[in-house]
Amino acid sequence: MRMLLKRSIASSAAMLLGGLISALLCCLFVGFIAFYGDDGDVAQSDVATEIKRSVRLDEAGRPLLTPTGRLIAFQRQFPQLWYVVSTPRGSLSYGAVPPRVRGGLGLPDASEARSAYDASGPEMQLLGSTRAEDDPAMLIALGGAVYTSTEVVLSLLREPDIPSTLLAAVMAIIILTTILVVPALIVRPVRRAAAAAEEIGAREGARLPVDRQPSELKPLALAFNRALDRIDAATAEQRRFLSNAAHELRTPLTRLRTRLERVEDREIKAELVGELQSLSATVTMLLQLARLTSQPTEMQPIDLVSVVREATAREVPTALASGVDIELRGEGPVMVSGSAQAIGIGLSNLVRNAIQHGGSGGRVVVEVAASRRVSVIDFGPGIGTAYGGRTVMEPFARGKQDSAGTGLGLAIVAQVAALHGAGLSMEETPGGGTTVTLSFPQ
Amino acid sequence: MRILVIEDDADLGPWLRDTLEAALGGADRVATLDEAETALKVRPFDLVVMDRRLPDGDAVTLIAKMRMLSPRPSILVLTALDDPNEIARALDAGADDYLAKPFEPVELIARARAVLRRNQLDQKGVTSVSNLRFDTFARTAYVDDQPLILPRRELALLEALMRRAGQVVLRESLDNAVYGFDDEIQSNAIDAHLSRLRKRLREAGCRAEIKALRGIGYLMAE
Known part of the structure; x- marks a missing residue:
């Protein structure tokens, strides 16, 4: 259950x-099977049909019997089964027909379906039923057939009628709709x-609306907003710290x-x-790097060429001075x-490094390049193989120990690249020198 | 030339005053916003070089007040806060330029000269680089005080470059300066105009130089 909830509520x-x-x-x-017994009328109605x-x-005008497969199956299923089919011209019978029926149960008078019960015992028992089929001239009397509960259900399923099919369909629709x-x-x-939380993104000061939340979600929204309060306060504190640090250092x-x-x-x-x-x-x-890593960056569609040009x-x-x-x-x-702003800072550092x-x-x-790649190419001595790869992009790593520069420039560029999900690579310029490339995602 | 230095630091304040005085002439120094307001009431200044953080408050409010003065002084803000938003706030309030601390003395003088030049351009319509002078009101260029006759488009090019002397003027802003809305811009036409303009300046004995930066723009340099 817990695993399920983890997947999706x-x-x-x-x-x-x-x-x-x-x-x-x-x-x-199960209840239907257990409690709905057949006292014979369901089974006998099926047999009569x-x-x-x-x-x-x-x-x-005498009745002639050619038993269908199902009737033969019924005869096998109910050993006690008997029946009498009579018309004004003659009759036929099957099984041990009770003497009372044989003696005449007033059959010829019967014009509608009816049942006869033996009420002498403690439990009523259907003795037999008389059925007037569409041909009132033919009467069928039968007895000795009783379904078990399971057989009642099977019989219902075997010959579905329109009302029960409709009922089943409506039930299925209700169940499906409920589940979906x-x-x-x-x-x-x-x-x-x-x-709403997604929309807040990196915007400072934005909060989840609490009033419109259902009561179960209100504590969550409140807690989320409290966390945002703390983040905003920390960001403001960080900014204050940075500007104080800048002032105190400079x-x-x-x-x-x-x-x-x-x-x-x-x-x-x-x-x-x-x-x-x-x-x-x-x-x-250091201050640039701290600002880039600590403050949320707002992303907008921008033209790389004009940002890089500026x-x-x-x-x-x-460059001219050098x-x-x-x-x-x-x-x-x-x-x-x-x-x-961030791309501008990164580019300035790359160009300054190259100079x-x-x-x-x-x-x-x-x-x-139109493929969203920005390369800064110099034709100097190059970074040397010993420092190829990622190390120069980490803070305070330098190409050569005696060279000027702080080793922070590329760390800033790497941070700018990370902010934009851009790739950063460094390779030898053909003919000598270093080429640093920022590849922005498509 | 009168310069006001607003800086509370006991070392930096006097040094700024002395350095600016040696390079540009006549400087006074005050240490608080209050003293600065008093000084500004007493006499006009051509240039104000000021710190952002002063003992009695943020100097942004003073910048806005100085903008109302006539004649308006050029304002160069020295800032130890390099937050781009803070810099934008100072510029929006009316500062002409900013310089991040720490800075080299030569840079300070160069920036001070640049803001003075721009302010002069605004108020008198004149700007100059080396022995080249441009009068934006009369739309005339002078080399060693001799007027230089230039065709319309070359004059527009020179004006755009002179207005931002010492800074890179991007290619598209030159296009905008030279061609009107309805003109059809021909590629390379700017380059042709520029090379003719360069030749004319050289022949007139001009020591200022137009540097071309491929793909970026142009720069009027001493």
């Missing part, structure tokens, strides 16, 4: 209902709540930078400024679902 409810209805029907059936089918009249509709009705508010760095201006020795000053710059870059990227344009002054030619290839629009590590090649190419 609706299907377990349907199975439960189906099981209960089947059990109920079984009980009714069969006798009628077996009898025809000869030219003189009731579980769906039970599950509907659950599904509605799930859809202010002393700035102060330090101004003090470095007072250093007289040019060589020492240049060295210290370089160290401070790389420390500042680390702080910037990000690349931002890095142009750095004497690097920068070029963008690709015709827009190439639409993807994503965050322009820094591959700038010696004098050229950086950014390429946007």
Whole structure:
């Protein structure tokens, strides 16, 4: 049961209902068999019908019997069976006809069906019945046939009549509808709540409507909303922490930078400024990474070409200062679902990395393919085989220990890729250099 | 040239004042929003270089107030908050540009010059790079104060580049600047206009240079 419920409430409810209805029907059936006995009229009515089918009249008007297969089966089934078929011209009989009948039970007068019971004993017993068939000139008297309970049911099933067929059909429809509709009705508010929860997505401040929930779901919706409250509070706290951290880290760095201006020795000053710059870059990227990992990103349809062009344009002054030619290839629009801000940050880091590590090649190419792939290609020394693969994409991993840079850039790009379900790969540029490719899902 | 530095940090404040004064001339420094408002009432400033977080509050409100002043000072915000939303808030309030801390002194001076240039463009209609000057009101370019006669489309190109001197102007915004709604844009026409414009500037002795960045756009550089 627990396993069933895990699968689906609706299907377990349907199975439960189906099981209960089947059990109920079984009980009714067994009860019917156990309590509905035949005192003879059901069996004898069947036999009489069969006798009628077996009898025809000869030219003189006397009954002639050609027993049908079923009548023979009845005769075998009921050893006590007897019957008399009489017409004004003659009669025929089978079995041990009781003397009273043979002596005349007023048969010729009988114009309608009737039964004769032996009331002398403690239990009434059907002695025999007289049946006026459609031909009032022919009378059938019979006795000694009694169905067992099972046989009564079998007999009913064998010759279904229109009212019982209709009744069965209506019952079947009611049962099927119950099994299909009731579980769906039970599950509907659950599904509605799930859809509302899905719609909330990454939106901050959105909550599940509690008033419209049925009472069983209200605690769930309330608990869900409380969890969202906690998440929103944590996000706000994180944001506050990040901006405080940014302030607390950057202010002393700035102060330090101004003090470095007072250093007289040019060589020492240049060295210290370089160290401070790389420390500042680390702080910037750590904050970017923290922001990307901690805050929900809103996805929208965006044109990759224009997002990449703007990000690349931002890095142009750095490229020009380093004497690097920068070029963008690709015709827009190439639409993807994503965050322009996050992709912009990732691209800026890739381009800056390419300028820094591959700038010696004098050229950086950014390429946007219609297949939603963005490649940043440099023609520098390359990352080297020892650091190929994933390691360079983890925080603080560097291609070469002596190279400038913090090793955070690619971790940021990897985070941006993960946010978008995009692939990130790094390979050797043909002819030397590094190509980093972001492949957005189709 | 009068510059107001609003910075509470005891090291950074005086350093900013001295650095800006040495590069651009005449700077005062205050440490709180309150002092800044008083200073702004006393005299007009051409440039305000300010911190976002001050002891008596967030400086965004002051930015909005300064926008109402006439003449309006150019505003460069120094921020230790690099949250893109915070930066957008400062720019929306009316700041001309922002610079994330920590920064290099040369970058500070370059940004200060750029916002001054843009403000001058807004108020006087004039912007200049090296010995090239562009008057947007008269729609005339000057090299060493000698007017330069340019065809209509080349003039429009030069204006678009001069308005955003030192920054990359994206290809499509150049298309928009040069061609009107009804004009049929021919591919490569911009490149042809640009190469003629470059030649004319070179012949006139202009030291500013139009850099082409393939696939990205163009940049007017010193």
